[in-house]
Amino acid sequence: MQERSTFCPWCGKKQAREPRKALKRANGMGSAYKLTAPRLRRPWVASKNKVVLGYYATKTDALTTLEAVSKRDLTERHNMTFEDAYKSWSGKHFRAIGEKGEEAYKNAFKNHATMLYSRKLRDLRTADYQEAIDALDKAGKSRSTIEKLKQLFGQLSRWAVREEISTTDFAQFVKLPQREKVEKQTFSDEEIRTLFNNNIDSTVRIILILIYTGVRIEELFSVPKSDVDIQGSYMIGGEKTKAGRNRIIAFPDCILDYVKALYDAAPDGGLLIDGFEGDKKPDNFRKRQYYPTLERLGMRKLNPHCTRHTFITRAVKQGVDMDELLRLVGHVDKETTQLYLHDNAGTIRNIVKSTR
Secondary structure (H helix, E strand, O other), rough: OOOOOOOOOOOOOEEEOOOOOOOOOOOOOOOEEOOOOOOOOOEEEEEOOEEEEEOOOOHHHHHHHHHOOOOOOOOHHOOOHHHHHHHHHHHHHHHHHHHHHHHHHHHHHHOOOHHOOOOOOHHHHHHHHHHHHHHHHHHHOOHHHHHHHHHHHEEEEEHHHHOOOOOOHHHHHHHOOOOOOOOOOOOHHHHHHHHHHOOOOOOHHHHHHHHHHHOOOHHHHHOOOHHOOOOEEEEEEOOEEEOOOOOEEEOHHHHHHHHHHHHOOOOOEEEEEHHHOOOHHHHHHHHHHHHHHHHHHHOOOOOOOHHHHHHHHHHHOOOHHHHHHHHHOOOOHHHHHOOOOOOOOOOOOOOOOOOO
């Protein structure tokens, strides 16, 4: 036998070692094959039960995917679109959250995720989710709007993994855009004096109650009359977080008469806000009473949450202990409260009673 000959000169047998053929996968285990089109970045295909699982750069990657789904029965469910997956996921998820959370998810899906509706959920990658997030940032949408869309992507991506539709939660790698922190605005002393000078107006009184209690507008508008103690100058209220619920909210002397007027006008068994003649739903109040009143008085168009910023800032100026302030505003940690502060204060000691 001659070493360099392709065939043996004596018997004619081919001497070159032929590459070993890949073992055939068992029936029902799926297959991996290579597309013949040139210059494909991901030429390897993983397929099972006539369902294409994905396209991969190497055969090993395709086989890994097949192994991951080897014990699953693949149906059309595996090819669910983003829209179909949302409908399936939301049907159960919305039962466990409040109306506001449900509304926020619906808004994110309806208004900001349309470009993904027809895409197969298992085909979506981090870049696809990131593109949608970046588009909102470029359009100047608020941080909360962008965060809610990211939450929606995360929920659906994790759901796909749990349902064995996908093998990886790609949404976890999405990054929120970096933005410079905008200083939160507060009502100035002059603006507060303007409000007191126009305190005959019932809407002005509501604004002053918000400023001097630090409650969120939704909290004030949901307090039962039975949870208000006029003699003790406080009410039991709060929502949103565990630390914020069922806390004592004191009424400084300067607004006690405004609260009493609401209390006296509200029917027993109802809410404190039922004593207000205007709109009793927060969104309607903002649009029809709050902003028009500020405009009429020649004041800046500060949003209702600025009343809460104002309360915290003034409390720090007047020496409220930080731990006490956490309790007053219903925050869980000091870092959250610090986000509201607008002035550096020295040592802070006592609870603010009242000031004008």
